[in-house]
């Protein structure tokens with residue numbers, strides 16, 4: 001097929017997508033109606049039902065579908081809960097074509113109308129061009145946009161420009177239990193002939209300007225436990241004569257970060273990669289509205305006032321957040337207790353070239369040092385239950401160039417190349433296992449409110465997102481032959 005016939009085909013394809021908007025929105029409505037909340041055990045059967053719908057949707061496309069069982073998980077109360085299967089789909093096996101593997105998830109965060117939703121979270125509702133509903137942008141909308149784009153090519157009954165593979169999971173919001181093991185097992189099987197992996201599970205930085213994501217931070221999650229005696233005590237009887245575990249813990253937590261956001265753990269910034277000129281150039285050109293970001297957060301003042309400082313502290317530097325204290329009295333009212341054991345939770349977002357085992361050692365050394373100065377007889381235990389490395393891609397990779405061209409075709413402008421301060425651990429896992437390039441190709445806008453009340457995707461982003469994926473397939477098909485001329489994916493530490 002010549003390049004000029006590509007543009008005729010593109011026009012036809014875009015026309016088809018416009019003409020089928022209502023069908024595509026109806027499909028999203030059907031998916032949003034399933035309360036596939038993976039966080040609450042009582043809704044697990046709905047997640048499993050959602051996986052069957054996703055499998056059926058892929059089968060209707062003509063894909064070969066395998067719903068792989070992951071067994072069960074054991075809850076803290078000892079109860080066993082079935083894990084939803086992972087859906088592996090495959091469409092097309094033309095040896096001339098490149099094979100793109102799309103990863104997405106169809107489980108959602110919890111949502112209740114009384115949390116402050118304007119509409120029922122499980123009834124997709126269009127208001128002023130926005131489609132409101134839980135999962136609309138995270139991640140059911142983007143998964144369906146990809147499927148809509150594949151369906152469009154099928155409708156034209158032409159040779160497919162690429163071979164497709166799908167990995168759709170139902171436990172992303174609960175830590176992707178079992179997925180890494182399955183991907184490891186499929187390294188020589190399902191994943192063996194994959195050329196690229198595409199993830200569309202983040203947002204643009206702006207409401208209007210498209211973006212491609214080339215980096216995410218990792219995360220090191222810590223628990224710090226301070227234990228005194230074996231039972232809670234009355235503060236009237238013991239207050240003033242003992243070392244209180246919660247007082248120790250608050251001192252430990254207070255030692256971690258100063259009021260400017262600077263982490264106080266010695267050595268923590270030592271390995272942070274130097275800022276390159278290329279990074280600086282990318283940051284300067286990014287469209288970013290500080291006021292809008294501040295208003296979205298609901299806070300009165302940010303720690304930094306310039307775009308560059310804010311982006312650097314979200315993407316390029318580690319940050320430390322304190323999340324909570326287990327065992328501390330937190331209910332309303334007064335309770336004059338001294339808790340016997342408390343566990344503080346905090347996490348440190350990881351950037352290239354931090355090393356998780358070094359970070360763990362630095363944290364342990366620092367906390368033990370602070371604790372030692374308190375001369376407390378209490379027991380201190382520090383652990384790192386979760387460690388995810390950062391992920392960075394090369395924006396000069398032909399894959400990113402193909403995505404940029406697709407965006408220009410559909411949106412009429414070049415994307416911003418941005419990072420995401422949060423963590424998508426599966427990107428790095430895919431890259432490590434397959435040794436293939438991963439791209440994060442978002443279609444949702446900055447104000448979509450993932451995980452929040454009134455989550456939405458706009459009709460515009462959903463439909464134009466479908467077109468941009470279709471255009472991307474054509475661009476990828478032009479990469480045949482170039483693939484082996486490029487180097488292996490950049491692996492940061």
Ligand SMILES: NCCCC(=O)N[C@@H](Cc1c[nH]cn1)C(=O)O
Nearest residue numbers: 201202203219221420422423424
């Ligand atoms: N925009 C995508 C966000 C995905 C997300 O929220 N990921 C979690 C994963 C995580 C990290 N540490 C523990 N869980 C996140 O908090 O970044």
Ligand SMILES: [Zn+2]
Nearest residue numbers: 138139172201
């Ligand atoms: Zn998501």
Ligand SMILES: [Zn+2]
Nearest residue numbers: 138173450451
């Ligand atoms: Zn999410």
